[in-house]
Structure formats: C-alpha cells, structure tokens
Amino acid sequence: MAQRSATLSALNEADVQLAISSINSRQIQSNRNAAAIYSVSERTIRRRRAGVPARRDCQPNSRKLTQREEEVIIGYILDLDQRGFAPTYEARALCEDPALIRSWFKLVEETKTKYSICDKNVYNFDEAGFIMGKITTQLVVTGSERRGRPKAIQPGNREWVTLIAAINAAGWSIPLFLVFAGQYHLSA
Structure with missing residues (x-):
C-alpha cells in the first residue's frame, strides 16, 4: 500500500508541475482552470507558485541531522566496516599522526622544564x-x-x-x- 501511495503522490506532483508550467507559459489563464484540467488541487498549485515546496521535498521537523551530515556518518560507518572495525571505533586513532600532536608534546616538555619535573614523577x-x-x-x-x-x-x-x-x-x-x-x- 505504501508503494502505491508513493507512486500516486509522484504522479500527482508531476501533474502539479505540468499545471504550473502551463500557467507560466500562458496556455492556461488561471489556477482554477489548471486544477480542473490536470485534476489537482487549486490550493496546491497556488502554494507551489508561491514557492512552498512539496511535503516530500521538505525536511521533517523531527529530523536532527542535515542530509550532508547523514551522508558523512553513513560513509564513515561503511569505511569502518570495510576496514573491519565496529561502527563505535573511536576517532582517537586519527591523533596518531606525530605532526598533529607535536605541539601538545612540546607544551608538556616546556611545562616539565619550567617546573623542574623529572620523568620519574x-x-x-x-x-x-x-x-x-x-x-x-x-x-x-x-x-x-x-x-x-x-x-x-x-x-x-x-x-x-x-x-x-x-x-x-x-x-x-x-x-x-x-x-x-x-x-x-x-x-x-
């Protein structure tokens, strides 16, 4: 049933777009006539012409991540899976690059020198x-x-x-x- 309603929704949206293009090209004079010819809601035509996107094209209010954030997370999980790690693998391995952490070790050495701290302490x-x-x-x-x-x-x-x-x-x-x-x- 969900497949059928999704198909009907896509067909209906296509009809709405055809109605709008007919109005914009001056083939049809009014929203009401376009709605009658293409069997779609006049209100929907008015809303689309005013710039309101279709509901299926909108991001739900309950969604916490943007599309790009979701894609990045999915890519990260698939990459970890490909390398044999669980999706909970922590990103601390990224800090194994000496160039990235050299400044932290330099700060530790300076602090040890400043306060005369020996390695044994x-x-x-x-x-x-x-x-x-x-x-x-x-x-x-x-x-x-x-x-x-x-x-x-x-x-x-x-x-x-x-x-x-x-x-x-x-x-x-x-x-x-x-x-x-x-x-x-x-x-x-």
Missing part, C-alpha cells in the same frame, strides 16, 4: 572494572565492558572489583591496586 594511571563470580570452587573474572552474559556464573554471587595500574615516564610502575566492595557504616 610523571605518572599515567588507568583503571578497569571487573565482575567476579564463583563457579563451584573456582573464581571467574571477566571484563565489565563484556557483552552478553558470562557462562555458568552463579546469580547473586557476584562482586565488582576495580583494578588501578600506574606507570611513570621513566618506565617503572607501582604495585597494582585492587579495590573490592566494602561495607558502608553510617556514623553519627
């Missing part, structure tokens, strides 16, 4: 969350970003653990921090 910290569950007598650890449900984990016997790792610019690291769930005691 510059750290990078990272954290990862894990969910732990017990399968009979074994403990299973899976990543918190994991999709789907891990196999054979007993419901109700789960605990979140956070791992914090740190390494400095000189190349050595401090021992890992494992943060387990604790109990909250309200004190007055």
